[in-house]
Amino acid sequence: MINRKCIIRLSRYKSALKRLKALGFVKVFSGNLADAAGVTSSQVRKDFSLFGITGNRRGGYNVDELIERIQEILGKNELQKVVLIGAGHIGNALLRYKGFETGGIKIMGAFDIDPEKVRSDGEVPVLPLEEFHEFVHKHSIRVGILAVPDVAAHHVSEIMIGAGITGILNFAPIQLRGAEGVIINNINLEVELENLIYFVNASEKTGKKG
Amino acid sequence: MINRKCIIRLSRYKSALKRLKALGFVKVFSGNLADAAGVTSSQVRKDFSLFGITGNRRGGYNVDELIERIQEILGKNELQKVVLIGAGHIGNALLRYKGFETGGIKIMGAFDIDPEKVRSDGEVPVLPLEEFHEFVHKHSIRVGILAVPDVAAHHVSEIMIGAGITGILNFAPIQLRGAEGVIINNINLEVELENLIYFVNASEKTGKKG
DNA sequence: GATTAAATGATATTTTTATCACAACAAAAG
DNA sequence: CTTTTGTTGTGATAAAAATATCATTTAATC
Incomplete structure (x- = not known):
């Protein structure tokens, strides 16, 4: 229901x-x-x-x-701790997004496979992917944001699930399949735009809102 | 249907x-x-x-x-031209997102009210907001991405609609109301995460997938 | 060329989701 | 204290969406 x-x-x-x-x-x-x-x-x-x-x-x-x-x-009366994998453009934008904190959501740490992206001087540390498992356990984190390129997405999702993550917000443009007991929320930016474009084109033809 | x-x-x-x-x-x-x-x-x-x-x-x-x-x-057999307002963190991430181009979508130009963000050296020019109207007309653009802070979102959406935009992909965390003949697709990152967190918490309690 | 096997496409059924309508009730007015 | 007014909460109803069924047709086989 x-x-x-x-x-x-x-x-x-x-x-x-x-x-x-x-x-x-x-x-x-x-x-x-x-x-x-x-x-x-x-x-x-x-x-x-x-x-x-x-x-x-x-x-x-x-x-x-x-x-x-x-x-x-x-569940917003207590701070909701989440973790991020992929400190590329989208990952970084999410790290700096203020809306989460005001809403009681805190990105505790970010992880990337690229050593050049690692840094602990920012508000949220960007750590090497090797430390992911330990970090997640130490902070008892269940929810993760996945913002890596499509080719890495499936592999990274398995790392996340292996570390105990049970909810993934996926920004990679592939449809991740939810394993048993794991909830996946896919946000596909291209699909969203494509969708919008379809209805705009459709309404231009018919002259009315689709 | x-x-x-x-x-x-x-x-x-x-x-x-x-x-x-x-x-x-x-x-x-x-x-x-x-x-x-x-x-x-x-x-x-x-x-x-x-x-x-x-x-x-x-x-x-x-x-x-x-x-x-x-x-x-x-409508993807011809290049779909779109425009972006807001060259902040999310806006920039979208500008650099490769998935759009391979999918036949091209961000023709970005706009920001902050003069410091304006630059024409990149692949996609970031222009002052004053030039928006003319640009949209010149390139016959119908679809725009809105990535400005929440307080500016409503105002900017009116600028977009005023310039002839009929489809808006809104990343600001407010629910924009679609004017007559304008289609709005809201992507609210906080809502998406909140949603995921709810079901993760729910499944932890019941021990099964929500 | 006849026969068999298998997938489509249309229709029927089931399930899900949203809306309606109204009894129950509390506040305000008389 | 009684009546009126207006909103909630929920069972009934309707609408929409997903799924299952099956006749039809076509590719492959013999």
Whole structure:
């Protein structure tokens, strides 16, 4: 019942709530959240009921409580430690991305096979790949970001899984197959752009939004 | 009937086909493609039927023809020109990302509001934001990548739409609302990681894959 | 050339996901 | 204290998506 799309909506509700809070909202109704997140109010309430989130009949939901509750569900009330393999362009961009830290996610260390990329002077150390296994165990890390070239991706994913990683966010443009008990979330930039281009071309032909 | 998920699968079939071609395959069956793309054979044939792609009964599909046909559908037989706003860390990583060019997508120019980021010595020029409108018109560009900080995202999206962009790939961590006739594809890195973390935590508790 | 085997393509079925509709309830008003 | 108003929470309903089924057709074999 609780699936990926549902959790993604939960994340969106959270963002929307933070914006509403910044605007001074103290309580919200399902309709407000629905508008802010681009769904229906029924959807919001249904999602909440799945997670046992309850509000006050006629009184809506308390913004602070709701944010707290969603963060709790998303596991964001404690710092989520992750690790990164591949300190190339995308890897480096992710290392410097500020959005993670404000969201309670901390990249503890980065790893690369290229000795030239290794450095410990930055905010996050870039270490040689040999130290990966030990590092992951020492910090009890379960989630890793994979940002290596496609040819290395499969091999590196096996290293990650071998070290005890059970969730991989994969930026390499190949579809990694999830081993038993390992969750893989593939982000394929080319596919995303291709997709967009298709619908833009399609709407140019038909003159309407696809 | 033809929706986002369907086009994404089409992209995946294309990647799979290219791999199969590299392995020497001349023809494939729906089952082969299904395995390679991680779906069922029925799904493959269903998708194909939506686009009028036909094969040979008992003979499967010719790999070259199939790739050609899919590329045609995805509009990839001609170079797809795109533009980028925001030459920060993520923007720069995208500029240097090789996967686009091999896939028939070319970032024609990048734009930034910060004069220090402007440079025309690279492979792709980074230009001041003032030149955006003219550039987009000159090159008849319809698709843009948005990689600016969240506070600027909405404003920049309006600049893009004002210049005639009808498809935006948004990396800013806010949910941009699609104006009439404008298609927006949001990639929210934090949401993706959050999602992964949720399912990893959930599977640790229950001991099974979420 | 007839027969057999195997994959397609169309249709039917199942499963999943989202929406609707309304009873239950709490706050506000009278 | 009673009535009205308006929102939640959820079971029922509808829509959409994925999967299974199977007749049809075609390549390969004999």
